[in-house]
Amino acid sequence: MTVRKNQAQLTADEKRRFVNALLALKRDGRYDSFVSTHNDFIMSDRDDSDRVGHRSPSFLPWHRRFLIQFEQALQSVDASVALPYWDWTTDRTPAASLWAPDFLGGTGRPRDGQVTDGAFASAGNGWRINVRVDGRDFLRRSLGSSGLQLPTKAEVDSVLAMPVYDAPPWNSASDGFRNHLEGWRGVNLHNRVHVWVGGHMATGASPNDPVFWLHHAYVDKLWTQWQSRHPNAPYLPAAGTRDVVDLHDTMRPWGNVTPAEMLDHTRYYTYDVAA
Amino acid sequence: MSGITRRQAIGAASAVAGAAVVGVGAAQGPAVAAGHGAEPGSFDEVYLGRRIQGGPATGHGGHHADHGGGYSVRIDGDELHIMRNADGTWISVINHYDPQATPRALARAAVDDLQGAALVPLAPATR
Numbered sequence: 496m497t498v499r500k501n502q503a504q505l506t507a508d509e510k511r512r513f514v515n516a517l518l519a520l521k522r523d524g525r526y527d528s529f530v531s532t533h534n535d536f537i538m539s540d541r542d543d544s545d546r547v548g549h550r551s552p553s554f555l556p557w558h559r560r561f562l563i564q565f566e567q568a569l570q571s572v573d574a575s576v577a578l579p580y581w582d583w584t585t586d587r588t589p590a591a592s593l594w595a596p597d598f599l600g601g602t603g604r605p606r607d608g609q610v611t612d613g614a615f616a617s618a619g620n621g622w623r624i625n626v627r628v629d630g631r632d633f634l635r636r637s638l639g640s641s642g643l644q645l646p647t648k649a650e651v652d653s654v655l656a657m658p659v660y661d662a663p664p665w666n667s668a669s670d671g672f673r674n675h676l677e678g679w680r681g682v683n684l685h686n687r688v689h690v691w692v693g694g695h696m697a698t699g700a701s702p703n704d705p706v707f708w709l710h711h712a713y714v715d716k717l718w719t720q721w722q723s724r725h726p727n728a729p730y731l732p733a734a735g736t737r738d739v740v741d742l743h744d745t746m747r748p749w750g751n752v753t754p755a756e757m758l759d760h761t762r763y764y765t766y767d768v769a770a
Numbered sequence: 771m772s773g774i775t776r777r778q779a780i781g782a783a784s785a786v787a788g789a790a791v792v793g794v795g796a797a798q799g800p801a802v803a804a805g806h807g808a809e810p811g812s813f814d815e816v817y818l819g820r821r822i823q824g825g826p827a828t829g830h831g832g833h834h835a836d837h838g839g840g841y842s843v844r845i846d847g848d849e850l851h852i853m854r855n856a857d858g859t860w861i862s863v864i865n866h867y868d869p870q871a872t873p874r875a876l877a878r879a880a881v882d883d884l885q886g887a888a889l890v891p892l893a894p895a896t897r
Contacts, residue, residue, distance in 0.1 A: 542854075
């Protein structure tokens with residue numbers, strides 16, 4: 496059974512295996528196909544028309560399915576690997592072990608934002624940015640340089656306390672848990688973390704930075720924690736909603752999975768601590 | 771997208787950590803308050819040595835099929851993929867998680883991030 500662990504608790508061997516599996520997927524081209532898929536959805540999901548991956552109720556089940564598919568790809572390289580999660584309320588500075596050279600590497604250099612240490616620095620191991628929106632082919636970050644602070648535990652708790660999953664108009668203007676977690680409204684959790692990391696994480700091609708998966712694994716865990724706090728609160732909307740994935744509608748690009756089938760993560764993985 | 775919803779969203783954004791939600795664009799003017807109904811005006815300027823242009827999409831040269839937007843932004847002639855949020859703010863493929871108040875603020879933010887690099891046309895792959 497796959498057990499997702501806090502990245503801060505990984506052993507040196509677990510970090511090495513995770514990084515090596517990422518590099519293997521990059522080499523065989525599968526990694527970039529995940530970047531392309533994400534960018535396709537982020538460019539086409541719109542508040543006033545069809546929306547699946549973002550700015551909509553299916554933001555959470557869509558990313559859960561996306562991460563499961565990615566985790567299975569990692570496990571096809573090394574069956575011992577699971578996606579770690581990054582609790583950015585706790586590990587909230589560029590000095591965190593997450594950003595050390597033996598794991599994801601650190602922030603970019605001031606001149607051009609280029610990451611220069613770790614396995615994903617452009618100079619080593621072939622981490623070339625192929626799915627990109629501009630001419631630069633090296634991984635970029637600017638940790639915290641936007642002046643933003645990462646969300647606090649109190650801010651996360653204020654969002655976990657919201658009793659309703661989502662609400663009309665089911666987009667970036669919605670009230671409810673999903674949109675506050677996604678960050679288009681209110682204290683801003685998920686979106687703010689993308690901006691804090693900067694570089695590729697701030698763009699539509701954000702999975703170019705491996706921290707994308709650790710960020711979304713924690714967002715996914717927060718969904719589970721919300722379910723635990725509100726055991727009788729359903730995914731919404733239930734049925735018949737235009738442009739939006741209802742509970743039993745299938746989600747693109749897979750076409751064979753519904754939000755209802757993504758509600759219970761324990762069919763796929765568990766956590767190192769009670770969620 | 772009713773006016774009530776929009777006002778609620780703006781109220782929430784300004785009441786709680788507003789700077790994190792609307793970013794530097796908040797200083798750019800009244801576009802948020804003007805809401806989704808008003809089309810922003812055109813602009814054409816040189817910012818940090820690069821020509822940025824914005825205006826109603828005229829249907830030539832762009833790749834609008836992916837998002838159906840009615841407004842286009844160019845940097846040195848290359849189209850920047852942009853999107854308007856329900857509350858009237860804007861994002862681009864360069865700054866996708868950080869809404870800006872106006873297309874001009876969005877174009878300037880993209881130039882800031884690009885640090886001189888050229889945009890690469892990135893049409894969605896066919897699925």
